[in-house]
Amino acid sequence: MNTMTLWHLTGWQFAALAGAALLVGFSKTAVSGANTVSLAVFAAILPARASTGVLLPILIAGDLLAVVTYRRHAHWPTLWRLFPAVAVGVLVGTVFLVLADDAVVRTSIGAILLLMAGVTVWRRRRAAAEDEPGAVTTRSGRLKARSYGVLGGFTTMVANAGGPVMSLYLLSAGFRKLGFLGTSAFFFLIVNVSKVPFSAGLGLIDGSSLLLDAALVLFVVPGAFLGKWAVDRIDQRLFEQLVIAATVVGGLQLLLR
Template sequence: MNTMTLWHLTGWEFAALACAALLVGFSKTAVSGANTVSLAIFAAILPARASTGVLLPILIAGDVVAVLTYRRHAHWPTLWRLFPAVAAGVLAGTVFLIWADDGMVRTSIGAILLLMAGVTVWRRRRAAADEGPDSVATRSGRLKARSYGVLGGFTTMVANAGGPVMSLYLLSAGFRKLGFLGTSAFFFLIVNVTKVPFSAGLGLIDGTSLLLDAALVLFVVPGALLGKWAVDRINQRLFEQLVIAATVVGGLQLLLR
């Protein structure tokens, strides 16, 4: 990180990062899983570990815009249910980053994203087929929240890739668009701000990375405004399909790079 400056990037590389920052804003106010594409772009242009430190403040900027836009639609019981498991996942991710190299980071996150997308599709098809009450629904719901929470905390710490995991959890819990966006907005603002000292301690955030962030964050707001315009024009079924598709694309990009 200490040898990387804004001026070491070519014009095309900076343009790609700017597009990725714009997509972060769009994902925060429209299709949450879409920011896995941003993650893949950052990891392709910057070293994979270093890219997580550059991307984190950009994500926080997008989270602030999303909270201001959808704050009235957050479901706090869901958030409180998730936070303990997420904290455990963040700690596990921090330990993993101490010894994992770039290749291990990319492969692990890509595999997790594809697995979670497959599980979500399977669960939704099974639920549509069964339709009946589940006698162990409460216990199953707690287990699901803990499982997704730990995975979400781990993936968000390791590669800022918790969005797809938590998106899949919220979809599986039956959230509609506005509730989905409001709940995820507060969730990621809190989690991402909490990650800052861990990332700084690992050397992933420093003055140089923040200089690059200062240039890229300007593209987050236009992306968020575009997402706010688009979300009212996307029906629920298409919204869910886009979230899952973005998750699969991001996972494949990480595995195949």
Template sequence: MNTMTLWHLSGWQFAALAAAALLVGFSKTAVSGANTVSLAVFAAVLPARASTGVLLPVLIAGDLLAVATYRRHAHWPTLWRLFPAVAVGVVAGTLFLVWADDGVVRTSIGAILLLMAGVTVWRRRTAGTPQAPDAVTTRAGRVKARSYGVLGGFTTMVANAGGPVMSLYLLSTGFRKLGFLGTSAFFFLIVNVSKVPFSVGLGLMDRRSLLLDAALAVFVVPGALFGKWAVPRINQRLFEQLVIAATVVGGLQLLLR
């Protein structure tokens, strides 16, 4: 059986998943990429493949709350540049899941996240003033968008770990807090909803797993509300540092599990 139900869990296991769902809400409205910790908790409590199917609807619940909060701040030209490459990545991730075991998946994604975090830090230290999002229309900018898009689609399909990849891309193109959160909110809502048929086809989601999701989605709401409260109190530099730190932690968790 690939899916998991509410009745398979002990009280402590459900409490761990509830805390992870709370963090999902916070990550969607405050520090994108922090939900890599949630990914690790879900994979520790549930069988690795089943965890991706259970986590996906929880992420979608968080995406809906993020869109409701930051819908006015999305930068659609950036989204349209990313979507074709992301679609390629999602298809590649689906094919990868057909044959790759959990260890290969975790190691691959963890290595990618750490590499990209390192590249982002290096670029931010050696580059001048970042370009505004509207200015990223050069050939190099388009190549970067496609590269990040494919990696984001791949990692979000195989392990729901696309958040850090897209976070690094948006930071590298000079997004400020609200534009960052609004653009990523719509991006992940659209991408995560598009993943549902693939997850169902792979046997990772069914009616039984959705019952567990319904119980966990309740905990996403207070996390999202806390994130909305926290964002104005976090300055831009600290915001960027938290996003990169969350990416590194998520990559290390995947490599060391």
């Protein structure tokens, strides 16, 4: 795998990755989808394809902490409804990674980040206009689940960027804060763990990447505790605006690199 090891990183590069790992922990227990900023940082410092493999175990560590924190609030019928479509998206994303080179993956990650920023803006505007959240038991609701599931599976496999997609779906389904966090925690833990064999088979996870993960995962824990403390105190609107801005900058940086 064309990757950088722990020993090849400069102090500033490691500090940036450590900050991105801390943000992963924070996003998993406070604002799901905020780790798109972490994705941009990892893809900017590491080779684009390799960055997805390095980031995956860090995301799983954050998922475990989120499950421990919000395990009582998960809504399993929603999860079972999503998983088949997500599996299709993961398989499509795996084929894409087999065929695409590093430049194409980098461009794709940048485009996905910009798409996710647009999705988030659209979600916020629609949330205020909708009198009643979309039901997930109707035919249109099932179609919505399948559409979001496939897109979420593809984006999470190619770029670990499924957070905004699933955030949009769960919010449109009417989830409150704790139910939202609990359901998304189990969703991403199961999906991310299922991606490990595919990533390893593609050579995106190896001994060098796991050594770097071992150093970075230590920063996920304080981020998760910070998120748990901030979840009832954070100004959600301001934070989402900052995340959108950072995501756009990260996406443009990857597209223009």
